[in-house]
Amino acid sequence: MSADLPKSRAPSIRDVARLAGVSHQTVSRVLNNHPSIRETTKARVQQVMDELQYRPNRAARALSRGTSRTIGVLSASSSQYGPASGIAAIQDAAREAGYYVNTANLTSADPETIEAALDHLMVQSVEGIVVIAPQMRVFDVLEQLSIAVPYVTMQSTGRQNDHGLSFDQIAGARAATRHLIDLGHRNIYHLAGPQDWIEAEARMRGFLDEMGAMDVPTTAPILGDWTADFGYYAGRELLRVRDFTAIFSSNDQMALGLMHAIRDVGLDIPGDVSVVGFDDIPEAAHFWPPLTTVRQDFAEIGRRCVALLLDEITDGPDELRTPIIPELIVRSSTGPPAF
Amino acid sequence: MSADLPKSRAPSIRDVARLAGVSHQTVSRVLNNHPSIRETTKARVQQVMDELQYRPNRAARALSRGTSRTIGVLSASSSQYGPASGIAAIQDAAREAGYYVNTANLTSADPETIEAALDHLMVQSVEGIVVIAPQMRVFDVLEQLSIAVPYVTMQSTGRQNDHGLSFDQIAGARAATRHLIDLGHRNIYHLAGPQDWIEAEARMRGFLDEMGAMDVPTTAPILGDWTADFGYYAGRELLRVRDFTAIFSSNDQMALGLMHAIRDVGLDIPGDVSVVGFDDIPEAAHFWPPLTTVRQDFAEIGRRCVALLLDEITDGPDELRTPIIPELIVRSSTGPPAF
DNA sequence: TACACATTTGTGACCGTGCACATTCGAACA
DNA sequence: TGTTCGAATGTGCACGGTCACAAATGTGTA
Numbered sequence: 001m002s003a004d005l006p007k008s009r010a011p012s013i014r015d016v017a018r019l020a021g022v023s024h025q026t027v028s029r030v031l032n033n034h035p036s037i038r039e040t041t042k043a044r045v046q047q048v049m050d051e052l053q054y055r056p057n058r059a060a061r062a063l064s065r066g067t068s069r070t071i072g073v074l075s076a077s078s079s080q081y082g083p084a085s086g087i088a089a090i091q092d093a094a095r096e097a098g099y100y101v102n103t104a105n106l107t108s109a110d111p112e113t114i115e116a117a118l119d120h121l122m123v124q125s126v127e128g129i130v131v132i133a134p135q136m137r138v139f140d141v142l143e144q145l146s147i148a149v150p151y152v153t154m155q156s157t158g159r160q161n162d163h164g165l166s167f168d169q170i171a172g173a174r175a176a177t178r179h180l181i182d183l184g185h186r187n188i189y190h191l192a193g194p195q196d197w198i199e200a201e202a203r204m205r206g207f208l209d210e211m212g213a214m215d216v217p218t219t220a221p222i223l224g225d226w227t228a229d230f231g232y233y234a235g236r237e238l239l240r241v242r243d244f245t246a247i248f249s250s251n252d253q254m255a256l257g258l259m260h261a262i263r264d265v266g267l268d269i270p271g272d273v274s275v276v277g278f279d280d281i282p283e284a285a286h287f288w289p290p291l292t293t294v295r296q297d298f299a300e301i302g303r304r305c306v307a308l309l310l311d312e313i314t315d316g317p318d319e320l321r322t323p324i325i326p327e328l329i330v331r332s333s334t335g336p337p338a339f
Numbered sequence: 340m341s342a343d344l345p346k347s348r349a350p351s352i353r354d355v356a357r358l359a360g361v362s363h364q365t366v367s368r369v370l371n372n373h374p375s376i377r378e379t380t381k382a383r384v385q386q387v388m389d390e391l392q393y394r395p396n397r398a399a400r401a402l403s404r405g406t407s408r409t410i411g412v413l414s415a416s417s418s419q420y421g422p423a424s425g426i427a428a429i430q431d432a433a434r435e436a437g438y439y440v441n442t443a444n445l446t447s448a449d450p451e452t453i454e455a456a457l458d459h460l461m462v463q464s465v466e467g468i469v470v471i472a473p474q475m476r477v478f479d480v481l482e483q484l485s486i487a488v489p490y491v492t493m494q495s496t497g498r499q500n501d502h503g504l505s506f507d508q509i510a511g512a513r514a515a516t517r518h519l520i521d522l523g524h525r526n527i528y529h530l531a532g533p534q535d536w537i538e539a540e541a542r543m544r545g546f547l548d549e550m551g552a553m554d555v556p557t558t559a560p561i562l563g564d565w566t567a568d569f570g571y572y573a574g575r576e577l578l579r580v581r582d583f584t585a586i587f588s589s590n591d592q593m594a595l596g597l598m599h600a601i602r603d604v605g606l607d608i609p610g611d612v613s614v615v616g617f618d619d620i621p622e623a624a625h626f627w628p629p630l631t632t633v634r635q636d637f638a639e640i641g642r643r644c645v646a647l648l649l650d651e652i653t654d655g656p657d658e659l660r661t662p663i664i665p666e667l668i669v670r671s672s673t674g675p676p677a678f
Numbered sequence: 679t680a681c682a683c684a685t686t687t688g689t690g691a692c693c694g695t696g697c698a699c700a701t702t703c704g705a706a707c708a
Numbered sequence: 709t710g711t712t713c714g715a716a717t718g719t720g721c722a723c724g725g726t727c728a729c730a731a732a733t734g735t736g737t738a
Contacts, residue, residue: 012694023718028696036715058463059407060694062398063723079637084423091444095459100441105430120434124397228625253622260625283592286567286599288627298418351724362688367726375685399724402693 011052020048031056058100062125069099071309072121076106076133077226081281082251082298083132086154089302090130097310102126106133109196114141122147128309130154134198150312154301155198169199172294172326173206176248176276179292179328181214184336185246185274190221191234191258193250203250203278224254231257239265245273245337252277252284252293259287259333270335280329290331300324350391359387370395397439401464408438410648411460415445415472419565420620421590421637422471425493428641429469436649441465445472448535453480461486467648469493473537489651493640494537506640508538511633511665512545515587515615518631518667520553523675524585524613529560530573530597532589542589542617563593570596578604584612584676591616591623591632598626598672609674619668629670639663 013031017024022045029037030045048054062068071094075083087103094101102124104117118141121129129151131138142151155169180188190207193200204221211218222238224230231254238244239261249255255277262273269275269289277284277293284291301324352370356363361384368376369384387393401407410433414422426442433440441463443456457480460468468490470477481490494508519527529546532539543560550557561577563569570593577583578600588594594616601612608614608628616623616632623630640663 009693013696014694024694025696025719026717029717032696036717038716041716055462057402057694059398059401060723061696063396063402063693063725064695064697066696066723068398078427079420079424081418081420081423084420085418088417088444091442092446095443100459100463102439102441103430104434105427107431120439123394124439228622232625256622256625260627260629263627283567283595283622286571286595288599288602290599348723353724363725364689364727365687368687371726375687377686380686396724399693400726402695403724403726405693405726 010057011054012057013054016045016048016052016054019052020045068125068127070102070124070126071099071306072124072126072129073101073103074106074117074121074129074131074133074138075103076109076135076138078103078105078132080226080253082279082296085298086132086302086305089299090306093303093306097306099127099306099310106138109133109135109137111137111141114138115145118142118145118147122149128152128313130305130309135194135196136198136201137196150309152305152309152312153198154305155202168323168325169202170206170209171323172278172296172328173203173248174210175326175328176278176292176294177207177210178214179330179334180246180248180274180276181210181216183246183274183334186216186337187244188216188246188248189219189238189244191231191247191249191254192221192223194225195223200250207248224250226251226253228253228257228260230254232261234258235261236264239267246275246334247273248276248278250278252279252281252287252291255291255293255333256287259289259291269333272338274334274337276334284329285331287333289333292331292334293329295327295329297324349396350393351396352393355384355387355391355393358391359384407464407466409441409463409465410438410645411463411465411468412440412442413445413456413460413468413470413472413477414442415448415474415477416565417442417444417471419592421618421635424637425471425641425644428638429645432642432645436645438466438645438649445477448472448474448476450476450480453477454484457481457484457486461488467491467652469644469648474535475537475540476535489648491644491648491651492537493644494541506635507662507664508541509545509548510662511617511635511667512542512587513549514665514667515617515631515633516546516549517553518669518673519585519587519613519615520549520555522585522613522673525555525676526583527555527585527587528558528577528583530570530586530588530593531560531562533564534562539589546587563589565590565592567592567596567599569593571600573597574600575603578606585614585673586612587615589617591618591620591626591630594623594630594632594672595626598628598630608672611677613673613676615673623668624670626672628672631670631673632668634666634668636663 013027014024017027027045030042073087073090075087077083078087091101102121104120106113106117126149128149131151131153134153134155192204208218222234224234235258247258249258255275259269259275262269267273277291280293280295284293352366353363356366366384369381412426412429414426416422417426430440441460443459445452445456465488467488470490470492473492473494531543547557561573563573574597586597588597594614598608598614601608606612616630619632619634623632
């Protein structure tokens, strides 16, 4: 209410400079804590900045140095637990590193939508992209557009030019499958995720690999859509011909729907049918029965994604690519077969 | 590979102008589709833009017009279903309106954290903020800092200067409570959300109001933390003295934990205890038993938030503030009391 | 043909910051 | 006291758009 008249404009670097009796460049140096600045000068400038409540203008900064300090997130089904925790972790990690995050959601998977979402990110001149929509065709579009910035994804694509962060989905799926085989099951179904999803593919491969390695005959996996609704529907269908004693579901939600269907027809879990999920969402421990599942640490993966991306932006080492080993959480939805 | 030498710089408005044989201002006019531009000129410019793969630079734009076309989201527990769907909806709606979204997560609720998160948003000169972290103290900080931009929240705060979008939580909670009373229950507990949360407060008030209106004696609500784990723990505690026939939980996750605890001690749902949740997360229909709950359309609320905020930014009408009426979804977790 | 007037286009400055380069300052040393 | 050299600071311009204003061009009418 004293000297600070209601200027319409926010204070700029030059306003600070004037009041501190230095040049605007000196103020800039204080901002970026340049080494050769006298302590007294620095203190004086900082005091004026406080008084004026000065905030650097991000747009001007971005324009001037040609770099935005922003990373983009390309994400599908971001209201689900997995993607959502990943996004949250990415945001926290990015903010910690002084970066900003912009997210573009994919509402469908056709090329135009993907392209539009990418455009939305590129227009903001993001310096890198984390892809949480691990559908193969997203990568097709990414490669085809020859995006000018580095990108990483949470899962390994298995392609030549792999930008993936290999959380070892295959090992996780194998552990889950092995658990069922070890319990004595020989008729095991796999409820997979949607075709085209990298995670679904990897988990399916893990299932098939383990079944093959243990010489257990396999039936074709059922392709689902990740939802509990689909799990229920698939369960009802499968139970019309009851030729199995265990099901490995590609995620916890579908497992929940499955268990619902199994109980609906009056069967017991795990007495009649064992169920294994994947992800270990926080609710899984309270399903009925508590669900045996494979824990995936989304937060850790999110953090790694950012670290990897920033490394790539600044051309760092590759050690972050060592895969994360998943953990099988055995609860009460699995047991030996009845006969 | 012809004229476009590998310039290091991205093409600017002036590059386009040169090649199209017009002034840079004309190009700018094409970009902002100014009315008085000859069709032929416009076409020519647009063709050059395509050839050059020109993209307007957002930073330059923001700097020049002093407006960022960005809104901020301040969010807590953003990996949970509710906030996550809200955020996704906000992003979609904002993008549709030509706005960008930046999110800041709150990892804790102490003033410094809140202030830091707000700072993160303000530095990006957001034009408005959607608050999805409806803790009272967040608003304390918001008011105290006298934030220079408009903000809205999904829930009504009940304060004088209300920035809330009134999804009618109280009505929803009353409907849920009424449902239990109508079934004949007279000993009903309420498992509330954390103190300080607006939603928790509103649902609790709805519960108490309805109980009072129907002359049913009330016990003090139990304050939880929204998690299934807590629901389980609270259930175990409550069941040591079994003096109730129904519980109304403030969200579905806690209801899930509750049901887990109830079954663990060998009781039947709804035979011995009825349970009602709140939110209707997609999994609720597949809980065991399928959960009676109050549906909340997070996506719709998210869209409204953006609409309301943009209206406020541009000083529009207030009709969007009419509350959304929630819907009670009756499933199988509720029934008449045993005696 | 000349004039008024609307439509279309151009010119130059400016937004706030960082960079390259120039300058000044101050201490150490001959 | 003059010289040298690194540390500290200043100057001017560039970044890529938009804005206000000026100029050119086109159109209709006397």
